[in-house]
Amino acid sequence: MPAMLDLRRTVAALVAVAMSAALIVVSLIISDSSTAQMTAAARASVGDADVVVIADGHDDATDGTLPEQAVRDVAAADGVASVRPYIEGSTWIVHPAGSAYSTHPFVLEVPEIGGGTRLMSGRLPEKEGEVALSPAAAQAQDLEVGSTVSFKKAFTEAENSSTATVVGIIQAGAEITRRGAAGEYVFATAEERAVLGVPETPVVLYVTGSAGTNTATLMNSVEQAVQTSQPGAGVYTASDIAVMRTSDQSALDSLTMTLLQLLGPVCAVVAGIVIATTFSTMVARQARQTGLLRCIGATRRQVLGSVLRTGLITGLVGSVVGTGLGIGLAALVSRAGLVEGLEWRYFTVSSRSLLLGVFLGTVVTLVAVLRPARRATRVSPLVALTGQVSDERSLSRRRVIGAIVGLVVVVIGLVITGLSIQVRAVEYTAVGAVILVLGVLVGLPLLVIGASRVTERLVCGARRPVLQLATRNLARNPGRAAATTASLLISVAVASTLVTGLASVRASMDGYVNSGSPIDIRVNAIPADADTSALTARVENADDVDRTVLVSMLDVRISPETIGGNEITVSAVDVAEVSPVIRSYKGLEGLDDSTLIVGGIYHLPEGTPVTLTGPAGSAELTVHVEEGGFGPVITPAVAKKLVGDNLTSSSLWVRTVGDGSNASTGSQVRQLLQGEGYVITTAAASRTTFTNYINWIIAVIVVVLAFTLLITLSGMANTTDVSVLERVREIGVLRATGVQRRQVGGLFITEAALTSLLGGVIGVLLGTVLGLAGVAAALGADAGSDLVLRVPWLWLVAILLVAAAVGVLAALRPSTRAASVAPVTAIAQE
Secondary structure, three states, rough: OOOOHHHHHHOOOOOOOOEHHHHHHHHHHHHHHHHHHEEEEEEHHHHOOEEEEEEEOOHHHHOOOHHHHHHHHOOOOOOOOEEEEEOEOOOOEEEEOOOOOEEEOOEOOOOOEEEEEEEEEEEOOOOOOOEOOHHHHHHOOOOOOOOOEEEEOOOOOOEEEEEEEEEEEEOOHHHHHOOOOOOEEEOOOOOHHHHOOOOOOEEEEEEEEEOOOOOOHHHHHHHHHHHHHOOOOEEEHHHHHHHHHHHOOOOOOHHHHHHHHHHHHHHHHHHHHHHHHHHHHHHHHHHHHHHHHHHHHOHHHHHHHHHHHHHHHHHHHHHHHHHHHHHHHHHHHOOOOOOOOOOOOOOOOOOHHHHHHHHHHHHHHHHHHHHEEEEEHHOOOOOHHHHOOOOOOOOOHHHHHHHHHHHHHHHHHHHHHHHHHHHHHHHHHHHHHHHHHHHHHHHHHHHHHHHHHHHHHHHHOOOOOOOOHHHHHHOOOOOHHHHHHHHHHHHHHHHHHHHHHHHHHHHHHHHHHHHHHOOOOEEEEEEEOOOOOHHHHHOOOOEEEEEEEEEEEEEEEEEEEEEEEHHHHHEOOOHHOOOOOOOOOOOOOOOOOOEEEEHHHHOOOOOEEEEEEEEOOEEEEEEEOOOOOOOOEEEEEHHHHHHHHOOOOOEEEEEOOOOOOOOOHHHHHHHHHOOOOOOOOHHHHHHHHHHHHHHHHHHHHHHHHHHHHHHHHHHHHHHHHHHHHHHHHHHHHHHOOOHHHHHHHHHHHHHHHHHHHHHHHOOOHHHHHHHHHHHHHHHHOHHHHHHOOOOOOHHHHHHHHHHHHHHHHHHHHHHHHHHHHHHHHHOOOO
C-alpha cells in the first residue's frame, strides 16, 4: 500500500520536528561540552602527576595536612621523580555586624600567572597584609582592589582576627586548585598565610614517577612511604582523582542552559500537537481515498502502516535537518559566549548527541501520529460510495463525554495546584499544571463550540455576515479548530506563566532585597576618636548621595554565649533617626529598651533572656529573632547603660538617590576613603545582580514565545491551507451567490483570528493561575510579608495580541488562495 506522503501538507510537521530536534541537539551538545570542560579541568588539576597523595583530614595532630616527614619519605621513595606539594587552608571573611554574612573561602598560595590563571585587576600580593581574591569571593563580599577585608581563623572565635588589603583579583585556573576555578579563594604570601593560621604543610602531594616506572609499582612504593608518618592518608592514581573531581563538579548552571532545558520540552510538546493536527487533517482529507483502498481489499493493518510510514519519513527527515541546524546553533551559542562559564575550545559534538537528537525527534513524530493513524483505520469502505466522511453534529456524545472527563481532570489539577501552595512544593505545582492543561485540551472541542456560539450571539448580526459565518464554521468543525488552538494555547500558557511569575517575583523580591540590604552604603570600622563630622561631609559630597546617619557600634559581652562566642557587636539604632536612610524596617520591628534583636544565625531562641555587659554596666534584655540586614540591634538608651559616656566606634549609613542599584556611588566613596582603614560595603551589587537576572528571564520568555509561536505559525498555516482545499466547493457556492473575493479571504482570516484569540485567552488564564501558584509555592512563608502576587496586565494583553497576530499571519497565504478560486471550477468539483 502506498505511503500517504504529501510534501505540501507535511511541511508544517517537518518544520516542527526540525525545530524541536534542533533544540534537543543544542542542549545535548552544550551538556557534552560542559562535561568535556569539567574533565579537562580535573585533569589539569593533577598536572603531569601519576599518583596523588591526599592527607587524612581527621588527623588533628597535623591539622588535616601531611607532615613534613611524609613529604620527605614520598620524595625519597623508589620510582619517584618529583613531588609537587599543594598547600590549602581556610579562613573566614568577616564583615561588621549586619552588613553581610561571613563566608568561608579557601586560602591558596600566590600563583604564577599563566595557563588558565589570569590577573583580572590590580597586582599579586607581595607581603604580609596583602591578599588577592578570586572573582567569586570578591563578588560575594562586595570587595574590590583597595578594599580592606577582615579575617578570623574560625567562626566561633572572637579573637585572632586580622585585616588585609585587597591588592588584586585573580581568576583561578584549573591547574592551581583542586576545587574548581569558580570557587571562592584568598591568595596570600607565606607570611600572610601564617597570620591567617594556614599551615605550611601540604594537604595534597602530586607525585610524578621516573621514566620506566609503571603506575602500579609507583603507587605501591608511595603507599609504603606514607604509611609510617600518616597511615590514614589516601593514595590514588591521577586518573582516579580526575574522575572523582569531574563527578564532584556541578554542571554549568546558567540562564542559557535553563533556557535550552525549558525550550526543548515545550517545543517538543508544541511540535507534537502540530504534527498530530497535520496528520489528522491529512487523514481527513484522504478519507475517501482510504475508503477506496478498503473497498479493493486493503486491511486496517495496511492503512495503519501507510500512515506510520509517512510519519516515520517525516520524523527522520525533520530530525536529520534539525540535527544539522542544532549543530550550527550550538556552535553559534558557544562561540558567542552565551553560556556562562563555557569556553569555546571545549566545544564537543558527539555521535551520541546526534543519534539521540534524531531518535527523540522521530519518536515524538511517531507518538503524535498514532492517534491520526488509528483514526484512519476506522474509515469505513462505504465512505468511497457515499462520500460522507464525518459526522456534522457539533455536540456529539463523544464530545460531551470528553468535556465531562476534561472538567474532572481540570478539577483534579486545580486541587493539586492548591495543595502545592499549602505544602510549598513547586514540584506539585508542576504536576498540577500538567494535569490542568491536559484537562483543558480534552474538553477543548466543546469550549470551541461554546465560544463560537457566544461570539455569534454577542457580536454577530446582519451587518457582520463574514464574522457570523466564521463562528458557525468553527462550531461546525470544532475538532480541527481545537487541534489548531491547542498548540497556540500551550505556547501562550508557558509565556503567561513565566510573565506572571516574573512580575510576582519581581514585586516580592524588591521588598526582599530591601529587607536583606536596607542600607545602600556602609562605612564601617570608624574609630572612636575619628572626626566623624569631617568624614560625613566628605561622603555627602559624593555624587548621588542622598542622606547619611551615624550609628554607634558597641563590642559587648553576652550571656549566654552565641554560636560566635561570648562577644557580640551591636548597633545602637534610633528608629526615627535612621528612617530617612533605610529602605526597610524589617530587622527593627519590635525594638524597644528591653529587647535585643538578632538574626537566626546567632542561634538564640525567641524570648531568651540575655545579659549584655559593657564597660559602664549591664542590661537585661529579651531576644527577639527577626531576619533583616541590620545585624544585632539595641536602642540608644540601652547603649547608654552599657558604655556610659565612653566613646565607641561607629558606622556611617548612606542612602543614595534612586533605587540603590547605582554602583558608581559606592565606588566613588571607596576611592574617597581608600587607604584609611575603613571597611566599606554596598548593596548595589545584589540589586544589580537581581536586575540582570530579571532581564535575562525576560529574554528567556521572549525566546520561548518566539520559538513556540514559529512552530505554531507553520502548523496553523498548514491547517488553514488544508481547510481551503476541503472547502473549495463551499467557496464556489459563496462566490456564485455574490460573495466578493475580499469577503472570502476575510472569512478565513477571521476564523484564524478567532481560533488564535480563543487559544490566547485560555492560555493567558491558565498561565496566570499557574504563575501565581508557582510563586506562592516557591516563596511562601520565606518571603513573609514581602510576598506580592501581581498580575502583569499589559504583558498579558501584549501576549494575547501577539497570539492574534500569529493567527492572522498564518491565514494570509491560504486566504489569498481561497479568494482566487473560480466559482465555476469550484462548483464543478466533485
